[in-house]
Amino acid sequence: MANGYWNPRTELMPREQLERLQLKKLQALVNWAYRRSPFWQHKLDLAGVKPQDINCLADIRSIPFLTREELNRSQSEHPVYGDILSVPPAKAVRYHQTSGSSGKVPLRILDGWKDWEWIAEMWCYGMYAFGVRETDTVYLAYNYGTFIGFWGAHYASEKIGALTIPSGGLSSEERVRKIIELGATVLVCTPTYALRLAQVADELGINLARESQVRLLIHAGEPGANIPATKKLIEEAWGAKAGDFPGMSETGGSTSFECAAQPGGVHILEDHYLQEVIDPDTGEPLGYGQKGELVLTSFGRATIPLLRYRTGDLVERVENTNCPCGRSFDLYRGGILGRADDMKLVRGVNVFPGTLENIIREFREADEFQIILFKEKGIDQIMVKIEPVPEVAAAAHEELRDKIAEALNQAHRLKFVVEIVEPGTLPKFELKARRLLDIRDREDAGLSQTG
Numbered sequence: 001m002a003n004g005y006w007n008p009r010t011e012l013m014p015r016e017q018l019e020r021l022q023l024k025k026l027q028a029l030v031n032w033a034y035r036r037s038p039f040w041q042h043k044l045d046l047a048g049v050k051p052q053d054i055n056c057l058a059d060i061r062s063i064p065f066l067t068r069e070e071l072n073r074s075q076s077e078h079p080v081y082g083d084i085l086s087v088p089p090a091k092a093v094r095y096h097q098t099s100g101s102s103g104k105v106p107l108r109i110l111d112g113w114k115d116w117e118w119i120a121e122m123w124c125y126g127m128y129a130f131g132v133r134e135t136d137t138v139y140l141a142y143n144y145g146t147f148i149g150f151w152g153a154h155y156a157s158e159k160i161g162a163l164t165i166p167s168g169g170l171s172s173e174e175r176v177r178k179i180i181e182l183g184a185t186v187l188v189c190t191p192t193y194a195l196r197l198a199q200v201a202d203e204l205g206i207n208l209a210r211e212s213q214v215r216l217l218i219h220a221g222e223p224g225a226n227i228p229a230t231k232k233l234i235e236e237a238w239g240a241k242a243g244d245f246p247g248m249s250e251t252g253g254s255t256s257f258e259c260a261a262q263p264g265g266v267h268i269l270e271d272h273y274l275q276e277v278i279d280p281d282t283g284e285p286l287g288y289g290q291k292g293e294l295v296l297t298s299f300g301r302a303t304i305p306l307l308r309y310r311t312g313d314l315v316e317r318v319e320n321t322n323c324p325c326g327r328s329f330d331l332y333r334g335g336i337l338g339r340a341d342d343m344k345l346v347r348g349v350n351v352f353p354g355t356l357e358n359i360i361r362e363f364r365e366a367d368e369f370q371i372i373l374f375k376e377k378g379i380d381q382i383m384v385k386i387e388p389v390p391e392v393a394a395a396a397h398e399e400l401r402d403k404i405a406e407a408l409n410q411a412h413r414l415k416f417v418v419e420i421v422e423p424g425t426l427p428k429f430e431l432k433a434r435r436l437l438d439i440r441d442r443e444d445a446g447l448s449q450t451g
Contacts, residue, residue, distance in 0.1 A: 126257025191224025
């Protein structure tokens, strides 16, 4: 296990001191937002909250939640960046926008120099904790665009002192060859794309576990590195350790990280975020060991102040003693467990895409998959399309289909329709994978509409 801390002063800070630091930062943020952001002044005035009312961490509950819908409305009513900004747009040096993968209108996000330095710093905490050092060669396998993606990881890698290699515009085949040629020791990409690169390498006759020097894989952007079966697949394909680094564009990128001890969860960046877990239905706070919705307050992003932002992510908070690394930061067991809006109700059964992926990835014959929800004669149905690896003979497709269907049915007590499709049929993903297709709201939606 790699030893060392990026910021030992705060990472090892006693809880009492850490909470005092959080309060100081919270008070400064509320004051800044109230004085500088028309959106926040109006919102806090409506709630009857003034900056001087925040005297302890529990007082944050007097501040109303912030939602994605409010941010969208702000930008719609006050184009193009909304009235939530606390500084003029001319002061910004960075523009990014959310990926829009959830079907929502993308948010337009501005950052100033201090914001951007802070975003890189947040990534440094996690990357250093996982083992990235100045002697590494870090290869970032994604297209550099307006989605914030791994931009923060790029600058964090440079800040750590590692050789940092971007790969925007390259094909998957070219990326595999460059990873080998340049001796990359750290790969940064989504979990889905790590598996895709492994598949491409296999097609090229390259065994990444033997021929590449990659020892660490940094994953974010989607679930996968926190799904045991998927993580195992990635680590076996690359002969390296895969780490989970949750975050989101709205909060400035990385919000938690997996350390080298890999305790089965991710550490919360508590000196830079105040993170709450609430009951998604009532909004009431939940304690350790209770699964609920993650609410984030970001101390480091000044251009767009973020107070009590409802992320929609589901987490289970546990104490820092669940990890032997010595950090005082609490953890989320299992990372991000899913999204409140990802949970689908099918004939009275709660279905989470991450749970389905964990089951499907147990079958090494399965390469890619797609989940389709549709209606047949007014009744909800769930289909899983499986694309097998090319080595699986057509004669074995029926057996594979039956095995996967049985595993899914037993886990959910729900009948799944499983279909085996030809290799190359299903879409491949570089950034966020979109494997769930819910067409139940379409009139007379049936299998003929799934493509």
